Amino acid sequence: RKEVEQDPGPFNVPEGATVAFNCTYSNSASQSFFWYRQDCRKEPKLLMSVYSSGNEDGRFTAQLNRASQYISLLIRDSKLGDSATYLCVVIFAGGSQGNLIFGKGTKLSVKP
Amino acid sequence: NAGVMQNPRHLVRRRGQEARLRCSPMKGHSHVYWYRQLPEEGLKFMVYLQKENIIDESGMPKERFSAEFPKEGPSILRIQQVVRGDSAAYFCASSPLSAALGEKLFFGSGTQLSVL
Numbered sequence: 095r096k097e098v099e100q101d102p103g104p105f106n107v108p109e110g111a112t113v114a115f116n117c118t119y120s121n122s123a124s125q126s127f128f129w130y131r132q133d134c135r136k137e138p139k140l141l142m143s144v145y146s147s148g149n150e151d152g153r154f155t156a157q158l159n160r161a162s163q164y165i166s167l168l169i170r171d172s173k174l175g176d177s178a179t180y181l182c183v184v185i186f187a188g189g190s191q192g193n194l195i196f197g198k199g200t201k202l203s204v205k206p
Numbered sequence: 207n208a209g210v211m212q213n214p215r216h217l218v219r220r221r222g223q224e225a226r227l228r229c230s231p232m233k234g235h236s237h238v239y240w241y242r243q244l245p246e247e248g249l250k251f252m253v254y255l256q257k258e259n260i261i262d263e264s265g266m267p268k269e270r271f272s273a274e275f276p277k278e279g280p281s282i283l284r285i286q287q288v289v290r291g292d293s294a295a296y297f298c299a300s301s302p303l304s305a306a307l308g309e310k311l312f313f314g315s316g317t318q319l320s321v322l
Contacts, residue, residue, distance in 0.1 A: 128310065137297055137313035138249065181248070194311070198248030
C-alpha cells in the first residue's frame with residue numbers, strides 16, 4: 095500500500111468554482127501534514143500547514159481527519175493563477191526518507 | 207537572505223560522463239534534502255544530509271550515486287557514468303531543523319539533467 099496517495103487529476107474547473115482535493119496516508123503515526131504547490135517545471139513551495147483543528151488562509155482551507163487518515167484542501171473562488179499541481183506532504187514519526195513523504199500531486203487547471 | 211541556490215540550472219551530459227549538482231542551502235540551514243522528479247511524476251526522496259553527515263540515503267541508488275555536505279561549501283550530488291534514465295529534475299531543499307520536527311522545506315529551483 096502506498097504511503098501517501100492523491101488523485102492525480104487533472105481537475106478542470108472554471109474561474110470562481112470551488113474545488114477540493116483529498117490525500118490519504120497509510121501510517122497512523124503520522125504527525126505533521128502540509129500542502130505544497132508546484133508550478134510547471136518549478137520548485138515546490140509551501141502553501142499551508144495542516145493543523146488538527148483545521149486552518150484557513152484566505153480562499154484556502156485545509157483539514158485533517160485522523161480517524162480516516164486523510165487531509166483535504168479546499169479552494170474557493172478559483173483564480174486562473176491557482177492552476178498548478180498540489181502536493182500533499184506527510185511527516186511520519188520514526189520513518190525513513192528524512193521522515194517526510196510527498197504524494198505525487200493533484201493537477202488543477204482553472205479555465206476562464 | 208538568498209534562498210536555496212542550485213547550479214547549474216540545466217546540465218547536459220553524454221552517457222558515461224559524470225554529473226555534479228550543487229546546492230547551497232539558505233543561510234542558517236544545516237539540513238539538506240535531495241529529490242528527483244521525472245516528468246509527470248512526484249518527488250522521489252534520494253538523500254538527507256546534515257552538515258558533514260549522511261542521515262538517510264535510503265532513496266539513493268547504491269551504485270553511481272553519492273552525496274556530500276562538507277563543513278564548508280555546498281552540498282554535492284554526484285552521478286557517475288550517467289545513463290539516459292538519470293535524466294530528470296533534481297531538487298534540493300533545506301531547513302533549519304529536521305523536517306521530522308515539522309519544519310517546512312525551502313526548495314531550490316532545481317537542476318534539469320539531460321543525458322544524451
